[in-house]
Amino acid sequence: MRLTGFEGALALVTGAGGGIGRAVVQLLLDAGARVVATDLALPDLPAQQGLSCLALDVADAAAVERLVVETEARHGPVRFGISVAGVLATGLVTETSDADWRRVFSVNTDGVFHLTRALARVMGPRGEGALVAVSSNAAGVPRYGMAAYAASKAAATMYMRTLGMELAPRGIRCNIVAPGSTRTPMQTGMWADASGEARVIAGIQEQFKPGIPLGKIAEPDDVANAVMFLLSDQAGHVTMANLYVDGGATQQA
Numbered sequence: 001m002r003l004t005g006f007e008g009a010l011a012l013v014t015g016a017g018g019g020i021g022r023a024v025v026q027l028l029l030d031a032g033a034r035v036v037a038t039d040l041a042l043p044d045l046p047a048q049q050g051l052s053c054l055a056l057d058v059a060d061a062a063a064v065e066r067l068v069v070e071t072e073a074r075h076g077p078v079r080f081g082i083s084v085a086g087v088l089a090t091g092l093v094t095e096t097s098d099a100d101w102r103r104v105f106s107v108n109t110d111g112v113f114h115l116t117r118a119l120a121r122v123m124g125p126r127g128e129g130a131l132v133a134v135s136s137n138a139a140g141v142p143r144y145g146m147a148a149y150a151a152s153k154a155a156a157t158m159y160m161r162t163l164g165m166e167l168a169p170r171g172i173r174c175n176i177v178a179p180g181s182t183r184t185p186m187q188t189g190m191w192a193d194a195s196g197e198a199r200v201i202a203g204i205q206e207q208f209k210p211g212i213p214l215g216k217i218a219e220p221d222d223v224a225n226a227v228m229f230l231l232s233d234q235a236g237h238v239t240m241a242n243l244y245v246d247g248g249a250t251q252q253a
Helices: 020-032 061-075 098-109 108-126 147-170 196-202 220-231
Strands: 009-016 034-039 051-055 078-082 127-135 172-179 243-245
Touching: 009 020, 009 061, 009 108, 020 078, 020 220, 020 243, 034 061, 061 078, 061 108, 078 108, 078 220, 098 108, 098 147, 108 127, 108 147, 108 172, 127 147, 127 220, 147 172, 147 196, 172 220
Parallel strands: 009 034, 009 078, 034 051, 078 127, 127 172, 172 243
Antiparallel strands: none
């Protein structure tokens, strides 16, 4: 099946500097879309036709609003909004500082809110568009030593589903992709040594973490492909969905 609906369309992507966000940008460009790629630092992406790279702090609501307005003025109407920007903090709740808690929520939850609110305001009157947030399977199951991250992703997930309910009458679809362990710097940064990947696949008993039935961790393209499907014409009757891409790790529908 060839996914359609991207040719000439404009997409705005946060967290585009690496990992999943970088993969999403490339698949969008390959499908014929034009892309405004953003990250906290200017994304270091190869120059390509249809690609614009900008620095953006998604925790700054005013900056996000300005970027959406300027993007529409310079490039035309945004059809797709993809929120990938995310940060991680690990540690037991008793060791989590207020600053770490707020930092994680400011990006993982507030950032999703800032981007999609700004886009909903311009998409709504047009009556078309699609929004996707990359959340985590940690939003649906408890994760030992990851309270801030899991809670921030759970909040963003329910927010996106509620937004989807509000925007559905206007023809705008809102969906979530929930990756599990994926080969990104966020994931590999948690591995203490070369056995980290094998431990994740097998499961980590002391953290009450199940293994991955498919016997492998995801690659960024695995997650990006799910994002592309939810944006495409072929998902035209899909909204408020939460698509797990975790190799069966959480056994979620």
